[in-house]
Amino acid sequence: xxxxxxxxxxxxxxxxxxxxxxxxxxxxxxxxxxxxxxxxxxxxxxxxxxxxxxxxxxxxxxxxxxxxxxxxxxxxxxxxxxxxxxxxxxxxxxxxxxxxxxxxxxxxxxxxxxxxxxxxxxxxxxxxxxxxxxxxxxxxxxxxxxxxxxxxxxxxxxxxxxxxxxxxxxxxxxxxxxxxxxxx
Amino acid sequence: xxxxxxxxxxxxxxxxxxxxxxxxxxxxxxxxxxxxxxxxxxxxxxxxxxxxxxxxxxxxxxxxxxxxxxxxxxxxxxxxxxxxxxxxxxxxxxxxxxxxxxxxxxxxxxxxxxxxxxxxxxxxxxxxxxxxxxxxxxxxxxxxxxxxxxxxxxxxxxxxxxxxxxxxxxxxxxxxxxxxxxxxxxxxxxxxxxxxxxxxxxxxxxxxxxxxxxxxxxxxxxxxxxxxxxxx
Numbered sequence: 001x002x003x004x005x006x007x008x009x010x011x012x013x014x015x016x017x018x019x020x021x022x023x024x025x026x027x028x029x030x031x032x033x034x035x036x037x038x039x040x041x042x043x044x045x046x047x048x049x050x051x052x053x054x055x056x057x058x059x060x061x062x063x064x065x066x067x068x069x070x071x072x073x074x075x076x077x078x079x080x081x082x083x084x085x086x087x088x089x090x091x092x093x094x095x096x097x098x099x100x101x102x103x104x105x106x107x108x109x110x111x112x113x114x115x116x117x118x119x120x121x122x123x124x125x126x127x128x129x130x131x132x133x134x135x136x137x138x139x140x141x142x143x144x145x146x147x148x149x150x151x152x153x154x155x156x157x158x159x160x161x162x163x164x165x166x167x168x169x170x171x172x173x174x175x176x177x178x179x180x181x182x183x184x
Numbered sequence: 185x186x187x188x189x190x191x192x193x194x195x196x197x198x199x200x201x202x203x204x205x206x207x208x209x210x211x212x213x214x215x216x217x218x219x220x221x222x223x224x225x226x227x228x229x230x231x232x233x234x235x236x237x238x239x240x241x242x243x244x245x246x247x248x249x250x251x252x253x254x255x256x257x258x259x260x261x262x263x264x265x266x267x268x269x270x271x272x273x274x275x276x277x278x279x280x281x282x283x284x285x286x287x288x289x290x291x292x293x294x295x296x297x298x299x300x301x302x303x304x305x306x307x308x309x310x311x312x313x314x315x316x317x318x319x320x321x322x323x324x325x326x327x328x329x330x331x332x333x334x335x336x337x338x339x340x341x342x343x344x345x346x347x348x349x350x351x352x353x354x355x356x357x358x359x360x361x362x363x364x365x366x367x368x369x370x371x372x373x374x375x376x377x378x379x380x381x382x383x384x385x386x387x388x389x390x391x392x393x394x395x396x397x398x399x400x401x402x403x404x405x406x407x408x409x410x411x412x413x414x415x416x
Binding site (some may be wrong): 116 | 205207208209211212213215216253254265266267268269270271300301302369370371372373374
């Protein structure tokens with residue numbers, strides 16, 4: 001086995017490995033999980049509580065759980081911005097299709113979320129560009145569900161769905177009253 | 185060279201490793217480059233499905249790479265995740281982009297500026313005639329009305345229809361139904377650009393962007409006047 005042959009074998013192994021690794025990586029990032037740094041203060045205090053002073057939070061985005069566009073109220077999700085599809089925004093899901101909600105600063109005081117849409121808000125009211133500015137968001141724009149904070153290490157945690165009590169939907173058109181009364 | 189058991193195990197290993205390579209490669213190609221879809225329905229006649237489902241639906245090639253930065257052009261036929269139901273994809277023509285002023289057909293607002301990050305799509309199908317036999321005795325004067333779901337075969341998902349009749353003879357009125365399929369859609373919902381019709385073979389063609397002259401935007405807010413005047 002001459003050195004030229006060994007070198008050629010390495011190149012071939014590298015190239016074939018490359019052509020396997022790239023589609024596998026692309027598929028994993030598109031379909032399963034994505035990692036993203038959170039910028040801005042719109043989700044304080046849940047995300048980035050110190051601002052950018054001590055470094056931004058990095059979250060793990062679960063893309064597999066939203067493959068059928070199934071989000072739950074209280075989830076933190078990443079969404080393609082309706083204002084600019086090249087940008088992703090991370091906000092909390094407040095209401096789903098059919099919910100009646102009271103808005104904070106939207107053009108209409110009360111609103112029924114249309115079919116195929118949902119309502120997102122940042123936890124830091126007043127410092128957030130969210131549905132109160134641009135209205136209900138199409139479900140097709142949802143990108144992933146933030147499941148864990150993975151950086152910095154002192155903020156490792158699983159993100160649990162929760163809605164501030166004052167932001168709960170008033171009622172649901174489809175008579176799904178589980179968010180008002182929990183019967184066990 | 186090896187025994188049959190060894191050869192069988194080698195085949196299984198080759199199959200499994202090939203499988204684990206082929207699936208991500210296929211998924212990546214379908215997600216990022218090209219997609220093939222069958223067109224259903226009559227909303228894009230006569231450009232797509234001119235015969236309805238009689239002779240078989242058109243199958244189009246959707247170019248996903250060209251829309252990776254959400255760049256669509258006026259006149260393109262694009263597939264889009266439906267704003268009403270994200271599990272469904274709809275194929276329509278791009279009429280206007282963000283910043284365009286357009287005159288709408290039957291929408292709640294007569295004139296509209298397409299917001300940033302959105303675009304305006306419409307189906308090509310602008311009318312169909314039905315005989316008064318479908319509707320019973322004819323009226324003597326033309327009238328317009330909002331159609332009900334029963335009488336408009338293309339009404340779906342809250343699409344607006346107008347039914348109006350034109351009296352041709354004393355006893356006969358030809359009913360015209362104009363169903364307009366229009367949406368103002370977020371750019372993030374765009375899925376792919378229909379570049380070619382690939383089935384049936386007698387309809388092989390490249391799809392060229394074109395807007396019906398009466399549906400051109402009136403002007404563009406960002407003073408981009410290339411669709412009004414072409415300077416060379």
